[in-house]
Amino acid sequence: MSLIVEKTAGGREYKVKDMSQADFGRLEIELAEVEMPGLMACRTEFGPSQPFKGARITGSLHMTIQTAVLIETLTALGAEVRWCSCNIFSTQDHAAAAIARDSAAVFAWKGETLQEYWWCTERALDWGPGGGPDLIVDDGGDATLLIHEGVKAEEIYEKSGVLPDPSSTDNAEFQIVLTIIRDGLKSDPKRYHKMKERLVGVSEETTTGVKRLYQMQASGTLLFPAINVNDSVTKSKFDNLYGCRHSLPDGLMRATDVMIAGKVAVVCGYGDVGKGCASALKQAGARVIVTEIDPICALQALMEGLPVLTLEDVVSEADIFVTTTGNKDIIMVDHMRKMKNNAIVCNIGHFDNEIDMLGLESYPGVKRITIKPQTDRWVFPETNAGIIVLAEGRLMNLGCATGHPSFVMSCSFTNQVIAQLELWNERTSGKYEKKVYVLPKHLDEKVAALHLGKLGARLTKLSKDQADYINVPVEGPYKPAHYRY
Amino acid sequence: MSLIVEKTAGGREYKVKDMSQADFGRLEIELAEVEMPGLMACRTEFGPSQPFKGARITGSLHMTIQTAVLIETLTALGAEVRWCSCNIFSTQDHAAAAIARDSAAVFAWKGETLQEYWWCTERALDWGPGGGPDLIVDDGGDATLLIHEGVKAEEIYEKSGVLPDPSSTDNAEFQIVLTIIRDGLKSDPKRYHKMKERLVGVSEETTTGVKRLYQMQASGTLLFPAINVNDSVTKSKFDNLYGCRHSLPDGLMRATDVMIAGKVAVVCGYGDVGKGCASALKQAGARVIVTEIDPICALQALMEGLPVLTLEDVVSEADIFVTTTGNKDIIMVDHMRKMKNNAIVCNIGHFDNEIDMLGLESYPGVKRITIKPQTDRWVFPETNAGIIVLAEGRLMNLGCATGHPSFVMSCSFTNQVIAQLELWNERTSGKYEKKVYVLPKHLDEKVAALHLGKLGARLTKLSKDQADYINVPVEGPYKPAHYRY
Amino acid sequence: MSLIVEKTAGGREYKVKDMSQADFGRLEIELAEVEMPGLMACRTEFGPSQPFKGARITGSLHMTIQTAVLIETLTALGAEVRWCSCNIFSTQDHAAAAIARDSAAVFAWKGETLQEYWWCTERALDWGPGGGPDLIVDDGGDATLLIHEGVKAEEIYEKSGVLPDPSSTDNAEFQIVLTIIRDGLKSDPKRYHKMKERLVGVSEETTTGVKRLYQMQASGTLLFPAINVNDSVTKSKFDNLYGCRHSLPDGLMRATDVMIAGKVAVVCGYGDVGKGCASALKQAGARVIVTEIDPICALQALMEGLPVLTLEDVVSEADIFVTTTGNKDIIMVDHMRKMKNNAIVCNIGHFDNEIDMLGLESYPGVKRITIKPQTDRWVFPETNAGIIVLAEGRLMNLGCATGHPSFVMSCSFTNQVIAQLELWNERTSGKYEKKVYVLPKHLDEKVAALHLGKLGARLTKLSKDQADYINVPVEGPYKPAHYRY
């Protein structure tokens, strides 16, 4: 796509694939609203008082139908919003079009190049001469990263006049980041400093981003307060677990139409994501094998009847391989060479480096046959056998299907709205320092409570006497902080 | 589409949506071949002797990727083939294109009108001046029906000179059938008699078609031998059960992206199809309720923890409704009016008359909003609440997804190949009368055996002593005819 | 026990372990009645007309609490009853005591020797000078066998004066049978002929007995009509499947207290019993491996995610071995030698010859340590490793636990009552020849229907129009004979 910002009739900026899909997007947004009771309840509860009036929110989070409902909840509460996706394949173009037309500045399309991806991120952060956003909704931490790297480069430049050097790194993506910062520095050597000054805080969606935040907190380099939404119970134990239980088979089916029953599937990692994936595959009739580094998670797998082996033990016998680890270098090209013909390899955990895509692409004589977008067969020259790689090693549920379903995203995104409100409401109180926080348990319980009615549930109420007996307030929170659910 | 037959460079007739999708179809056919070991084994075993040399086969069966592998197995064994789909939404256009270009005369596309549908059926049966096919592969019995109705009309016409009168029926589809026969009669009053004369037999794929055949056998009107493939164990207990367990959630996800976990789902009917659907929904986290007329199937549902209630009991509380009965008038417009907003209604059992589509369409003031093809929201004027109907009431796994996966279809279709071979090889022996037959158990066991290696299974072998002890041959068959599996 | 018949105050014969347990037995019988709606419905429907008035019924079927409710249903309908167990370990002594005291002549206790077992069988068949029973309820066919062998011996004796020679066979149990017949012949050379003359027929409970009956039918040696209760759908697809799903883990837990989760379990055979066992073990968290001879059942296992391998493949890795085949020589001593220390070996399929008990007992240097009754550790001298054998290789759910639960046995036993009524009512009509019959489908459906109310189910009713559409009567039966459920 040509990287030229467009404008709506009303003057709002955007860059999406196809504005004519906005009506289709709107229809699906309306369906999703019925499935997202937490977000709709936020509109009812907070909408009238317009708490976000005056707030600029930048989001870097998969631009899907569900995210559209999140964005329109933020705008319903008074915010101005700019948005990009946090994954090159995860945008649903009809969702992007509807939001761009109706509600917010969107820069996102399915199938961005890395260059385009970072251009979109920069656009979402750029609120014009007045600087950056007040708040960030981040997923994986790329928006946060850009600001931190920008500030770092500006400091070096101020001290030493040295510009960032993209050729200083082998990492293709980081070269692009440095290029963007370098080019920005030339026009405004205080751009990211000004952003940092304005920023009230970030709420981070996922494990990977949270890990980065805790590392920055530990090293004292975190530039603004952060709320770790990922570790709300109603996020990590719902979205990661039940979301993936739903969307892993969805992605497999849409990408390959393969029968799961009877197959041998390897799930690398048995955290919340791995647990959801293993459960889905087992229930669909696959024989599931787990790989793990952590003995506790390994023992959990065993208690569910899943053998725990190493990838080497099973690489030549399995039909489906799924990475869920949040780590890198899980399935290497040397593993892939040994797999059965048409073994399926995919990632639902983290960046595309869980799978050694670089090694695969540079394997001598390897041939790539694109069956359809996000479904490639890679054929090795020695054996003429091929493996099927989904979404180029990126999150397959977003690349090959439509991500998690609305209901479970309503849990996650209600946490996001509450986190953003908390940061904004306390922006002058000093409550939040440059640290990473999780939401208090009573808010976590509130998120859950907002989702019960839709499913017809009726809670039991504690009597005062019972509450005293177990030493909790009648209205909750009901569990100690260390409770694991 | 304009109903004009096209021709390949080599002169073979066809009518498909888009010939440019043939390459894409070929890639997916090649993937499917790896998943269809039974069909590939037939090619290896029978290909060299070309048993179908000289045989004309007409197929009326969903024109999907899996069917493409079936068709090319038939041609690999020497047959000439003409094909149409048996469902207006079930064709995969890339599969049709690849077959039309490379292997057989295809008349099929996704989204036919009823008019177009019967035109395609007629084309598939029309082998030119030399008459009709030698063999039919039927699914649901429409090709068989056309011939039987044609013969009946010709007899009346011969006796009385009276032509079929389309206005004699209310059924819109049957009006089209009568029109086709009437028009045919004018040009050749013996057309269907000639077809009947040539026909060696039909092999029928599914419950609905089989029921029709047994009724014709009972009334003495069956015109040629029929093999009931549906009731091979390796068909009904695999395709119907495990196929639907796979493809029901696939269809739901592709059509609606709705989260299944937490929802209340009603499965109407607990036969093999219903069992597969209920199992899939339960495992995805839905609360499943079953409706049944048969006390035995009802008791089976209860033993699996599924409550058995009537549709009336639950119509206003459930979120998802699936019909699997093979009967008509299961979900009526009066039920639909009482459903929750955005309740999903779909059919995976039989024709679109399981759901009262006629009643819905003619409901005063009802409004249809097409979200995307095969996904319609119907809004009732009184409540302004809508329900979501999939695939216009037709088979949702074929209309909204890609049908059953290759591996399970390989079981079904290997039965088809064996049935066709049996009919053809015995065409002059008198072995088969004008009756309905099932394949003998040793062939059923053979079909299963051909699918074990792909899944890494190793069978135990009976000793002679053990075989004698349980009174079976060492090589099988191992079970009495009444065994239920 | 001394083999002397005792008598109640009222003069009825019996031999049980401990008459003081009668009150306890009565309490559990009363609980079971609430769980056995089919039998209780028979009492209500048929009790008033006393259809069995004048009928003598001999039963050879596990003398459990559930059987007690069956016996008292037969007596409530007017029958006189004599009973023995069909397994040396399956009697529940409190049930036997209650029935002996209150309702029928019982000869059964837990832990009979083989000698005692056949003495009990003979007692149950001996109605005094007037000859044998009118009807037999058999399970496994031992009562039927004794009569057939008796008649055969009497014929030989009549022709040639030669008595049966127990030393003519290696089979220890058959030696006892021949001894009993020989001793009987001396006192009455027409004893079994007289029995045969009087006998109206037998209803047989289980696969093993049914196989024997079909073999006798095939060879023309069957002496009286037989109804195959085992193959009623409401028997084989319920008792065999759901009964074992319940009672296999029950037996494992009571016998060994072993944690099933995390273990590797091998299920030999994947028929109805094997399916129930595999399901229970999988759901309890075991990794289940199946062995099979039949490719169709093997493919079913694979579709449920269970690998199919041979015993040799897994013998040294598995923790639990269960035989369900109905065949002999499944787990041989040579397998047992290679098992892990404290591997558990048990049988829930058939006679104790599924496991090579003979080979184990005669293994040089093997040591048997009885942990508790029916739980033995056998230690091999080479390795000093032991295996744990349950119920001496006999049915472990009856030997180590209390067999199947009441509700599922109500299905089986309601079939028995209906079969006995059918034989008795038609005793003079000639309807039943010396062949094996299954109950007609409408009675099978009736049995199911009698069990729905207890579980709160509500059936849907067909309209006349719908019934016509699928060509069945409104009131059923709803399925063709070949339907597999």
Added chain:
Amino acid sequence: MSLIVEKTAGGREYKVKDMSQADFGRLEIELAEVEMPGLMACRTEFGPSQPFKGARITGSLHMTIQTAVLIETLTALGAEVRWCSCNIFSTQDHAAAAIARDSAAVFAWKGETLQEYWWCTERALDWGPGGGPDLIVDDGGDATLLIHEGVKAEEIYEKSGVLPDPSSTDNAEFQIVLTIIRDGLKSDPKRYHKMKERLVGVSEETTTGVKRLYQMQASGTLLFPAINVNDSVTKSKFDNLYGCRHSLPDGLMRATDVMIAGKVAVVCGYGDVGKGCASALKQAGARVIVTEIDPICALQALMEGLPVLTLEDVVSEADIFVTTTGNKDIIMVDHMRKMKNNAIVCNIGHFDNEIDMLGLESYPGVKRITIKPQTDRWVFPETNAGIIVLAEGRLMNLGCATGHPSFVMSCSFTNQVIAQLELWNERTSGKYEKKVYVLPKHLDEKVAALHLGKLGARLTKLSKDQADYINVPVEGPYKPAHYRY
């Protein structure tokens, strides 16, 4: 039983039911050792250095076979041990006999009165003139409670000369506690102070005891350091969850033989114990309904397909009721009156006050019929309908079956051994204050690791590069403290 302490030949005190069962106990202990790899590994690792040499350990924890292996692990590491059970029904008499004969001073039998129970507790704490134990292994906190109440009473007595007054409380059990303390005070007014002085600390097994400890910590009344073993991941997420998944159906089956399939079961509470129970019941074919106060746990139940309702909604329709809440007054007599005839009511969560046993016993006209020990039918006079209460409202898995299986208890008890070692090794270092501690994550991971080999698992090893990437040590611990598993 007469409350007179007996002595072994070697002079060790004990009081058990039947010393002749010691051999049987020993056989089962030997079987259990094979299933408890964590404890056996502790013996191998720590046994040679005799770290507990000189330590006196008092345990108050179900005196089962598994606990026997724990006790003999403590003695193998050099400790002297005195033991009582923490539940009147949970002792396995053969286990108690074997330990009393071979290893430690045991005061425990199945079916203690409350009076006997507290006598046993006092005996276990009484190490003679030299005072009390160095360490306590507690389960539910009764040993800890007795010391805290004793110290409190002694302080009051010292200040004011006032003795505890048993009639000051309505609670029958607390009356006994006060009586014991009062009687002790008369003979030694510093008895519990001396105990407190000597005590190094307690390790507590279960949720209920842990709650008491945190309350004492909060109020500043905790007298010695405590390690919360319950909240080790390898305890609460294993024993509570997988243990109950195993032992709930075990208890139901042994107590009632009832068929679980088809029944409606209510699980009150969806914490770890409730999750295990619900999973077991669902998998056995029951329809499970959950009651909850906590919206997060409620939403988890819904995601697993379990409806969340109140007890009032379902009380008259369900067949089985299980309490797992850790709270009191869950099922009241007013609920029980409305239940179906023969509904089963049981508790697997906490004390017998989860069920209103007091209300039931004092209900006018109610009749108790003991079917067998721990299985009572209570008949209400108005309806003549009865309910079946298991284990008199106490923990049914211990009262009606044999508690959790060895393997999962090995996880829990390895934590206990490690906790006791930690307290003892640090007894003079000041590391532990009068607070409640959990074990550090690396020890938790170690416990898990010790249990993998038995189940044939193979862990994947992190490379240094991967470990750095996710910022953890190569050897673990692998997760942040807040991780929920």
